Amino acid sequence: MASLLLFGFPVQFELGGRLYHWHYLLETLAFIVGIRVYYYLRKGVKDPISDENRLWIMLGAMIGALVGSRLIAILETPDQLPNLTFSILYASKTIAGGLLGGLLGVELIKKFIGVRVASGDLYVIPIIVALFIGRIGCFLMGVAEPTYGTETRFWIGMDLGDGIKRHPVALYEMIYLVLLFLLFQGLKHQKMRNGDRFKLLMVLYFLYRFLVEFLKPYQPLFLELSSIHWSAIFIFLYYSKFLIRTCKAAFAKKPISP
Template identity: 55%
Template sequence: MNFPLFFEIQGHRYYLHIIFEVLAFFIGVRYYYFLKRNYKDNISNINRLWIMLGAMIGALIGSRLIAAFEIKDFLQSVSFLEFYNNKTVLGGFLGGLFGVEGIKKLIGEKESSGDLYVLPIILALFIGRIGCFSMGIAEPTFGVETDFFLGINLGDGKLRHPIMLYEMGFLAVLFVFFKKLLQKEFRNYKNGDAFIIFMLFYFTFRFLMEFLKPRYEIFLGLTIIQWCGIFIYIYYWKFFRRICNK
């Protein structure tokens, strides 16, 4: 397999990555509305729209800001266009989280809103990672060189950890897990807990995967992605206190 994967139409080259990015967004949104039809939602439709707007704006900003800290000497070497084009999903989650919480305070919405988004997010992530894999080393999601039997030549002639495939496998397991968790007979948790558990699982996975990637350590031997993982555990300290006191 030759990376990156593309096709040509009338002499123009089109990378599969952009196609899977569009598919991820479209299918994720459609799946959200499919689930919403059978979901007893305590949040009004207009507030849901405001929440989604806050999530999108927050994700747009957060994905770029966190990605900037993955680049050494960013302020001295990166143009605004490069800053905008460089993004990370994990930063999008973090920015989206703050965007949602900010909007909810503005509109006075106190209900937890995240559970309904968990399965669509996982599905969209899975589809998007197919696009990342199709780019090989042209997308900064590849791993370091390895002798591990799962090592793959991603376009530079070296066997590397296919981080994108690892994440797709992880997401498939998460999808099955949350599919069961979100069924009515398993709803013994507090509203909003599913989203918190997803965030903790995903940020933990990304924290560990950073050790298998080329890395730029910003502080104490950890990358910005790993510091975001630590932050999310601190952010949800009330969740840990509640489950520990049960």
């Protein structure tokens, strides 16, 4: 028989006399639901990329995410690099690194197969949904996983398992992801360049990660900034042309005459 343990963090469930974390189950669920949402949204959409090339692109994204999530994660704790082992490397992962690595993996595979059109817009909603489900698992882990915030007297501060009121940054991200979902639902019928929705998602998500990192106990990698900070800065530079073009378009709009 299975039972749910709700009192205190980490939140676990009991099955066959053993305790299990929800996090690993929700990680798998996030991947499965994200894939299903993608295929649901793709129905009836005229995709300029062939099914075969889409599979190659998804493979590039998964391999890139696998490498990037672990590389950025181990750089979050640079003082542990001299003692790095394969088991530590395998267990380390971060969503920001996964998105960054996935982006680079997609760009590399697209160059290899000769695809030059933007391919990310179809993944925007599936990514948001998958991230939200995954963050539920992170939140339920409390301080058992490094997705908690610093000590705070803010009213929403929570005891995540160590007796200290902390910023529940995983909960903050879940709220932010709901807002992103509503934003992109509102943009669904807006005319935008192919690929701009994905670029907007990456910029907005990494803007959040850059800012919320200051609410977490982090180890500086360089210039008092963590590997997550530098990942965000890379994304801002990578999409600088998009940011400049978007800002120009926003400020170029003439006010409506009375």
